[in-house]
Amino acid sequence: MSGLYSSIYTSLCQLKAAVRGDRQFSIYKTLAKEQFLSPEKLEQIRIKRFQKLAFRAIDKSKYYSQRLSDQRQFIEKIESLEQLSQLPLLTRDDLQQNYKNILCPIDNTVYADSSGGSTGKPVNFYHDRDYQMFASGLHLLFMSWIGISYGDRTGVFWGADRDFKESSLREKFDAKVDRIMALNSFNVDEQSLDSFLHRLERFNPTYIYGYASSLALAAERINQLKLTGIRPIAVRSSAEMLYDSQRAVIEQAFGTKVYNFYGSREVNNLAAECSAHEGMHVMASGRIIEIVDDRGQPLPAGVQGNLAVTDLTNLSFPFIRYLTGDMGTLQSEPCSCGISYPLLANLAGRSSDIINFNGVHIHGEYFTHLFYSQPLVKQFQVVQEDADLLVIKIVARSEQFDTEPIVKQIVEKVGQGVRIEVKFVERIEPLKSGKFRFTINNYSGQRKAQS
Template identity: 30%
Template sequence: MIMPSILWFLYNLRKSQYYKLGDLEKLQNKKLASLIKHAYDNSQFYHRRFREAGLRPEDIKDKEDLKKIPITTRIDVQDNLYQFVSKELNPENCQRYTSSGSTGIPVTVFVHGNSEAYRAALFARPFLENGLRLYDKMLRITAVHSANVHWYEKFGIMRKMCVSPVEPLDSVIPLFEKYRPDAIFGNSSYLLLLAEKKNEINPTFSPRLIFSTAELLSLRSRKEIESAFNQKVFDLYGSVETERLAWECSEHTGYHMDVDSHVMEFVDNPNENVSYGERGEILVTPLYNYSMPLIRYEIGDIGVPVDDECPCQRGLPLMERIEGRISNFILLPDGRLIPPTAFLDLDDVSGIRKFQVVQLKENLINVRLVTNNSFTNEIHSQITEVLKKIVGNEVDIVIDYFEDIPRESSGKYMTVKSMLRSARMV
């Protein structure tokens, strides 16, 4: 990967974000047509899929035509991995990225050359747009696979120290103080723990920028993190398979979607786009990864697009919020699906330090709590009332108490989990 390529892509990305929406859509459609032709000509999987659907590249003229193409599932990628890779590439010469498997289905993607350089630029854009400088030091709370030292870091560019989100906080605080990062980037639950520890012992470091990712950021977590560090939190959304997808700017009016680099669709049951303000399953077509094309990739999340304009003057359209993993929606006996965000009201209940809602059966939910000294029997009853308003009286609620609630093996902390794999929108 050559640094000039990254800088060139980054220059263009920082410029294109201010295009008018109409111009962004023209750019997006141009990139889409090029990617579709490349995938048809070079990806064994998509060549076969197009022929099975009776399609040729010229049938996909813009993003509205994408619905003609069947959705690419995570199982598709798992079962046919090397058939996705461009025939001109040897996967052994590519950079390999594997998702954490928080959906239960880990997925690997390959990138190479300009695709890898573009991916790096796309990753960097929201940091730089929100105040990060190329020579700043960043503390990254991240999985081990992201901890590789890139060659440009040896020249002081985009330096980082990586800490696993499963690492005990007490052993990490001295490293924070010694490294003195200009920015922190990591899981929101770990940032909250760090904020609480900072309030307890008041470590001397004070980062200038805070970026959260990988988990739903509740209002309470945002407020506590911002209060502890006296800095605004910038929430970022993306995936290992696609890189950055959407991000907050300094206006915090929603998440700017990277439509100059992806097509993001929000669809409902009949595979039709939802209206603005409605939740839909997110399908992603990265427009830069010619190494391993993904078209209408089922990322596994639910989001809500909006037709609002941001005061920052960027043309990148907005997503109002991410509502969580489809697999972690709660499926009620009457067929309704409840998003994980609905349970964030528990954050406002006094006496709760940490909670986790686990659906064991359609009519049984287990609530796991870590409490503090202010917790009372009245609060126990209050929790039941809050949950009954969300899930109704047909669902039994069992509350258990723990000293701590462990993270997933990926390092993520799941506030809501469903054991029902059928709890899906599509």
């Protein structure tokens, strides 16, 4: 978009937002300043936001009034966010059992939502208007990091997401006005994908985003077709783990950098890469991320552990020290880009994604590397079904695909005692949320349920 048109367009969008009472642009302006404050000043702001959230939770939420009422004085005196480690964590089980008592709406703008999870029961929760506006503000901030302006032509490769199926007329209108071309790209047949890619080439998007697996699938096809006309400034990968092998294929197809973006349905906009690509900046103005071990004890920078997330913006449904189920590391070194939001690294996805035989953990990356070098494999999924059983589902481009060399390699990795079953299938369905997982450990779920 030309500079003049872009600035006129942005002004119009800001006007539209102001008329609707939306505050994302004003929030963005505040965040754009906060990101460059010194870490000490930023921490003071976050402590104040945390106290506001916690006091409201104690006063208005039945669940937290029981859980945190004897911590009021402690919270009043907090001088460092490290002290949060003395407060109780919120587990997925806690959320499942208590969500009605957690809710404390500030007004009538709360929206119910739920998250499927991989094996367990879904969790229910609520978001309010402030949460949504703050999330949009954080997203505008991220766009400023990667050189994208509001209203730039956007191409979307999404999973089979319910958000797309149920988009309202107003959302469809907004998509048109906001110049978005989207494809629900999972399980789409090759002909539809090709036709979308050719239309996208003519549309010439400045910005592309999508699920990691959907982007990678499209990217593989672009490389096969040798399409060189889709040249966005930046590509955002979100919703799923982004493996190095996927990053490489996506960057090749679009001729630009991929920016990894981390969020969850419960709390979106948690962390994102900037142009320095030294890790993912925790969106610190609105979120706190701590790393804890399995007993809930804080872990030092550089040590991998469980993510505990606090959302400073959703006062109607406080998430305080919520264990997302994902694992990662916090870095002690600041990013060279000058933004003082701390860096999250080694995001490793859910522990239930990791294949484990006799204590040997095999990360999903191992399998993506193995299968991405196979041109005859269209899709695959590796599922650990038992202590000694690994099922490999493959959607092959040709019946001539010989699995023996791959199985041999996997046997070397997992050990001789493991049975490996290969199943050729027509398609592999994503999860209900639309996310796709390359590796699933059903056995670890059973083991947890039994214990």
